[in-house]
Amino acid sequence: MGSCGCTKMFHPGMMRVVWTQGHRFVPATTSLLLRPQCRRVETSSLSSFVDLRLPSRLFPVRITTLVPAGYCRQIVSAIGLNEEQAAAVKTEANCVRVLAGPGSGKTLVLTCRIAHLIKKRGVNPSNMLCITFTNKAADELRQRLRKLLGEEISAKLTIGTFHSVCARVLREIATKEEVGVDKDFVIYDEQDAGRVVKAILEEILNNTEGNNSVKEELSSEELGSKKKKKQLSVPTKEVQETLDLIAGLKQFELKNFVLKRSQSSQVLKMPFKYTKIQHLAKRYQSALRTYNAVDFDDLIYLTIRLFYLKNEFWEKYQKRWSYVLADEFQDTDVAQYILVRKLCMNNKNLFVVGDVDQAIYGWRGADYKNMQDLGRHFPELTTLELRRNYRSSQSILTLASEIMNQSSRSNNSLKPLKLEPVKAGGALVTIAHFENSEEEAKYIHNKIRSLISRKQASYNSFGILYRTRNQGQTFERMFIENGIPYSISGATSLLSYKEVKDLRAYLQLVWNLEDGVALERVINTPPRGLGPTTLKNVREWALGRSLSLPQGLRLIIEEQPSHKDLGITAKARKSLLEFSELVSELVELSSSEDFTVGMLVQEILSRTKFLEHLEGSDENGEKRTGHIEEFQVLANKHGCGRPALAMFLESIALNSESEEVGKDGKKLDTVKLSTLHAAKGLEFDNVFISGLEEGTLPHVRGDVDEERRLFYVGVTRARNQLFITHRKQALVPDIGFRQTRVSSFLDLPKKLYKEEWHESDDSWKSSQSGNYRSVAGASR
Numbered sequence: 192m193g194s195c196g197c198t199k200m201f202h203p204g205m206m207r208v209v210w211t212q213g214h215r216f217v218p219a220t221t222s223l224l225l226r227p228q229c230r231r232v233e234t235s236s237l238s239s240f241v242d243l244r245l246p247s248r249l250f251p252v253r254i255t256t257l258v259p260a261g262y263c264r265q266i267v268s269a270i271g272l273n274e275e276q277a278a279a280v281k282t283e284a285n286c287v288r289v290l291a292g293p294g295s296g297k298t299l300v301l302t303c304r305i306a307h308l309i310k311k312r313g314v315n316p317s318n319m320l321c322i323t324f325t326n327k328a329a330d331e332l333r334q335r336l337r338k339l340l341g342e343e344i345s346a347k348l349t350i351g352t353f354h355s356v357c358a359r360v361l362r363e364i365a366t367k368e369e370v371g372v373d374k375d376f377v378i379y380d381e382q383d384a385g386r387v388v389k390a391i392l393e394e395i396l397n398n399t400e401g402n403n404s405v406k407e408e409l410s411s412e413e414l415g416s417k418k419k420k421k422q423l424s425v426p427t428k429e430v431q432e433t434l435d436l437i438a439g440l441k442q443f444e445l446k447n448f449v450l451k452r453s454q455s456s457q458v459l460k461m462p463f464k465y466t467k468i469q470h471l472a473k474r475y476q477s478a479l480r481t482y483n484a485v486d487f488d489d490l491i492y493l494t495i496r497l498f499y500l501k502n503e504f505w506e507k508y509q510k511r512w513s514y515v516l517a518d519e520f521q522d523t524d525v526a527q528y529i530l531v532r533k534l535c536m537n538n539k540n541l542f543v544v545g546d547v548d549q550a551i552y553g554w555r556g557a558d559y560k561n562m563q564d565l566g567r568h569f570p571e572l573t574t575l576e577l578r579r580n581y582r583s584s585q586s587i588l589t590l591a592s593e594i595m596n597q598s599s600r601s602n603n604s605l606k607p608l609k610l611e612p613v614k615a616g617g618a619l620v621t622i623a624h625f626e627n628s629e630e631e632a633k634y635i636h637n638k639i640r641s642l643i644s645r646k647q648a649s650y651n652s653f654g655i656l657y658r659t660r661n662q663g664q665t666f667e668r669m670f671i672e673n674g675i676p677y678s679i680s681g682a683t684s685l686l687s688y689k690e691v692k693d694l695r696a697y698l699q700l701v702w703n704l705e706d707g708v709a710l711e712r713v714i715n716t717p718p719r720g721l722g723p724t725t726l727k728n729v730r731e732w733a734l735g736r737s738l739s740l741p742q743g744l745r746l747i748i749e750e751q752p753s754h755k756d757l758g759i760t761a762k763a764r765k766s767l768l769e770f771s772e773l774v775s776e777l778v779e780l781s782s783s784e785d786f787t788v789g790m791l792v793q794e795i796l797s798r799t800k801f802l803e804h805l806e807g808s809d810e811n812g813e814k815r816t817g818h819i820e821e822f823q824v825l826a827n828k829h830g831c832g833r834p835a836l837a838m839f840l841e842s843i844a845l846n847s848e849s850e851e852v853g854k855d856g857k858k859l860d861t862v863k864l865s866t867l868h869a870a871k872g873l874e875f876d877n878v879f880i881s882g883l884e885e886g887t888l889p890h891v892r893g894d895v896d897e898e899r900r901l902f903y904v905g906v907t908r909a910r911n912q913l914f915i916t917h918r919k920q921a922l923v924p925d926i927g928f929r930q931t932r933v934s935s936f937l938d939l940p941k942k943l944y945k946e947e948w949h950e951s952d953d954s955w956k957s958s959q960s961g962n963y964r965s966v967a968g969a970s971r
């Protein structure tokens with residue numbers, strides 16, 4: 192064998208099948224799983240930091256234009272904390288809620304609080320758990336803390352998202368007996384989970400024989416219509432709806448479980464919609480367990496379960512993490528809230544930062560009322576406010592505040608924050624009207640060009656934000672045609688390309704041979720004569736023996752049944768055995784201590800002739816090959832052996848955020864296209880918010896208060912210039928292409944913005960006046 196760094200070192204004769212013998216994997220060590228990349232960075236002096244007599248010169252940050260708010264700023268000049276920030280950092284209270292407006296320096300405060308606790312209060316960094324909402328935010332916090340505290344101290348902190356922290360816990364304590372998976376579990380993302388649900392639904396639909404109780408869960412109309420059309424596959428929308436229902440049911444069950452364990456007399460009654468889905472959910476969970484897999488929700492639920500079931504587990508972790516700090520607390524859901532409460536139940540050392548006006552994830556279960564409930568569950572809670580906004584000009588901030596003043600703020604007992612701009616004046620916000628998306632995109636393109644040519648901006652100082660993903664396509668087209676570099680966040684990330692998912696599935700299977708979803712994905716990719724009919728017959732053969740497909744395949748290798756027994760051709764049988772052998776050899780390679788993840792990927796590519804197949808697949812072959820190369824760049828960052836493989840798989844399962852760096856690792860100078868949701872935490876000098884139409888923003892299916900908050904989040908991303916656009920004709924979600932009405936969110940006092948009309952038909956302009964102009968003009 193060679194050593195790390197060699198490109199090829201596999202001698203087929205040396206390693207043989209392990210798969211058939213029930214290979215046990217080396218569990219990924221937790222420290223390896225979550226330890227930040229070891230990279231030395233310069234440490235800034237702490238002495239100035241810990242003395243918080245204002246104005247302290249403590250946190251040297253350079254403000255650049257492209258980066259997510261506060262991301263990776265370099266040290267150029269020293270800035271101090273304002274009084275509110277310093278109060279939050281220094282407070283003697285242990286249980287603290289910080290209500291922080293947009294651009295008020297949440298990350299700065301969180302970072303400094305951590306440093307303060309360590310340096311002034313002598314808290315051991317190993318006892319601190321810092322939970323962020325995204326992986327990107329976790330990285331940012333880590334980088335800032337390295338600069339502030341140095342590598343040694345910051346490496347002791349646990350920083351991660353709820354999901355990554357719980358994955359870490361489960362890798363340490365999960366057992367099949369208690370939670371149905373062991374420590375080597377794989378994490379299924381939404382699409383993997385969707386494949387499991389789809390398979391179950393299709394099995395129900397296609398299995399017309401016998402008294403199938405599950406089938407009864409689908410309404411007779413649903414089933415009837417499917418049968419009539421002889422439709423054997425279940426549409427994605429239905430899969431998604433089923434997944435949502437299963438998620439709801441699991442959350443409901445968790446709540447009841449916690450109530451029961453807390454000896455509460457209260458028992459929640461199951462909503463009717465869940466009773467219908469119960470059996471299906473059971474099948475889904477049992478499929479996951481057979482594959483030794485968990486979905487995202489499970490990561491948190493199973494952790495909570497273990498904490499409630501076994502006191503010693505809870506005690507271990509509440510002792511280990513006796514200080515909990517959490518960012519973006521308004522976006523926590525019920526499970527995340529339960530987990531935080533459980534961890535802090537005894538110690539009561541909790542520091543949360545959040546803003547209910549920026550709560551935008553209610554549609555996926557987040558509940559900003561958790562921010563309020565803290566007061567009920569922790570009577571000793573101290574509440575502090577951060578109101579000074581450093582980001583936006585006064586003009587932008589006044590408009591933003593007005594947007595929120597018009598919100599009902601129902602259900603929110605917390606007093607609204609009165610934002611104070613640090614930057615006075617500023618250009619008035621522009622509201623511009625266009626005929627259609629093309630005209631809108633042309634205008635935005637011209638604005639960018641003009642500012643760039645006058646050297647007044649770089650590409651990365653522009654953010655174009657929109658409500659629905661398909662709005663981004665017109666901008667993409669315009670930029671491609673005109674050579675404007677752009678990147679997209681919150682949309683197609685590298686990991687969502689089919690070819691990348693296929694390659695990733697090989698790695699998942701190599702990590703966990705029980706992974707039926709990964710197996711089905713790769714067994715005939717690239718094609719090797721194991722098409723749907725062969726697979727169906729093999730699956731049935733396995734099912735007849737009460738085995739999953741992966742288990743069945745292993746039995747085939749052991750027992751070597753004839754192709755007739757299997758109901759497949761002799762050629763297919765040969766191919767099946769060759770495939771099994773390939774997987775076994777890959778498993779063996781992955782266990783080798785000097786075989787890197789990058790080498791494993793290379794091995795898969797060459798042994799399966801993956802790239803040759805891609806190149807010849809269609810006209811996008813070259814593009815697809817490029818995606819694989821990018822994936823290899825990611826894989827190459829990881830080390831040797833199975834722990835490294837686990838770490839790589841975990842990082843990609845939990846990190847759906849798209850990359851913002853080029854292959855050389857440098858930040859891209861690109862215009863950023865982003866959905867409003869994905870823009871959270873970003874800031875730009877110049878922001879365009881597209882498509883302020885009824886049905887689009889507010890979205891036809893959205894909760895109007897939450898949609899308003901989303902608009903507010905978009906507006907508060909802008910530093911200097913803000914353009915808000917409306918299209919006279921546009922594709923309205925769920926409704927189609929049509930004449931639009933200006934969004935009611937633009938019913939704003941006229942003095943707060945200037946207006947431009949870029950469409951030809953003046954009669955339309957007057958017909959719209961009743962919509963919002965008259966309201967704006969008349970009332971103010």
Ligand SMILES: Nc1ncnc2c1ncn2[C@@H]1O[C@H](COP(=O)(O)OP(=O)(O)OP(=O)(O)O)[C@@H](O)[C@H]1O
Nearest residue numbers: 260261270271272273293294295296297298581872
């Ligand atoms: N005390 C300060 N002095 C000068 N600039 C500051 C100070 N505090 C924060 N800032 C700057 O204000 C900007 C916003 O800070 P940050 O990104 O931490 O805001 P945030 O509260 O996380 O905002 P949001 O919730 O809107 O994402 C950053 O550019 C940051 O450097």
